[in-house]
Amino acid sequence: MNAGRDPIVRFDNVGLRYGTDREVLSDLNFALLPDSFYFLTGPSGAGKTSLLRLLYLAQKPSRGIISMFGENAGLLPRKALPPLRRRIGVVFQDFRLIDHLSVFDNVALPLRIGRIAEEELRESVSDMLDWVGLGHRAEAHPAVLSGGEQQRVAIARAVIARPEVLVADEPTGNVDPAMGRKLIRLFEALNRLGTTVVVATHDRTLQKEVSVAHMMKLDRGRLTIAEPAA
């Protein structure tokens, strides 16, 4: 259904090694289509986080070409990367909340980086916090939150700026199944609004929640993609 449209992300013969070790990712050739939903699965240590780091431009590939939004990321000058990163929302596997900032300020961060005026961002941040059920914890600091609450703050921060691509690394690992389903509904809603979503997860029941999802499977650094069952 999305065929024929320009991919939003393209990997050509991409390989990644850390230092002089053997390659963690090899011969990655795939494209992510706009408005699509992807699950990324694979055993622990298969390279899921590494692949996602390449996607959100935290890491340069050791070889191959990564195109983001039609641009060859490897050829772009340093100055051109921040605007691309602002089009990508990230839920880090280890959350990476800034622990001396309040929950509110953590979630507001991408908007402030994008130079959105204070008056404008206040309401959207509050709405987002209400949506993930943390409206009452806006002034709390991440350190006093439970693991699941921190995860929801991380998700709120990732989606607050309406990114074109959302990359989530085990975003439901610390929440109960009901909250997990609710968060996946949020990702689906974003996806319907035009965001390309990539979610790395071990959770099989979660994978069944999204009928339109493409399944990306990593095994020992190699990737296979299955079209949506639906």
Add this chain to the structure above:
Amino acid sequence: MNGRLKLRIRRASNKRLGGPMPWVVAIMVALMVMIASAGMALSNLARTSEADLSGSLTVQIMEAAEYLRDREAAAAMSVLEERDDIAQLRRVSDRELRDMLEPWLGDLGEGGANVPIPALIDARLAVPLSEARLAQIRQSVIEAAPSARVEAQSTWLAPVLRAVSALQYYALGLVALLGVTTAAAVWLAARSAMAANRDTIEVVHLLGGTDDQVVRLFQKPVVRDAALGGAVGFILGGGLTLLMARQFAALDSGLVASGRLGVADWAVIASIPLAAVALAALTARISVMSVLRGIR
């Protein structure tokens, strides 16, 4: 419109005082202000004294016998009086000379009259004193007063002025050393702020913050600390300098007054805390950029 990234960073150490950085900068700036002002006062003193002294000469009549000495002094005076390159002429009285020498030779009173003291004539020239002119004056004075010794005052003081000049460079060197030390202290403070906030830098960077946004995030507190330290140091050092200046002014000596600091000197002194702030901003930028380049 809202260009600033409203985001605090974690202070490297003591939260209340903002760490030791402001105090280090304050002490360094105070020292630099005091040393620089002392150096500039010395430089002014050397310059004006040189200008003053190069226009005057002294004649000493070394003759031991008092009546001969007085005769020779009178002869020397009349030779000098006739010259039109001499603007002012004065015989220093024996009383004055005795008073001047008393601290070194003890009371020469009436009983000490047998201790021979030279007659002294001060002359101020109407024109700059060249070597040739000095030699010519010396020759004509000695013809009239054979025991006369004619010297330009600058030749007496030349070694002193040279020593004073050397002190200026000494002061300049000290200020430079203190400047380097301040830079090192600011660098260390910026590095430790960096280490304490590495996660913040990385997250802001990964969420699409520009290098300038991250740099400004860190420059703000570092610059604020440096400005606080610079202001305190300037007030401290400048205050002590003014106090010193008043002490010296109270001496009411022409030589000391010539070392007074002018408006330009104070402008140079005021630039010291400003330089400290600029240095802090630059240092913060360089250390943040070195972290950022390491990330990607």
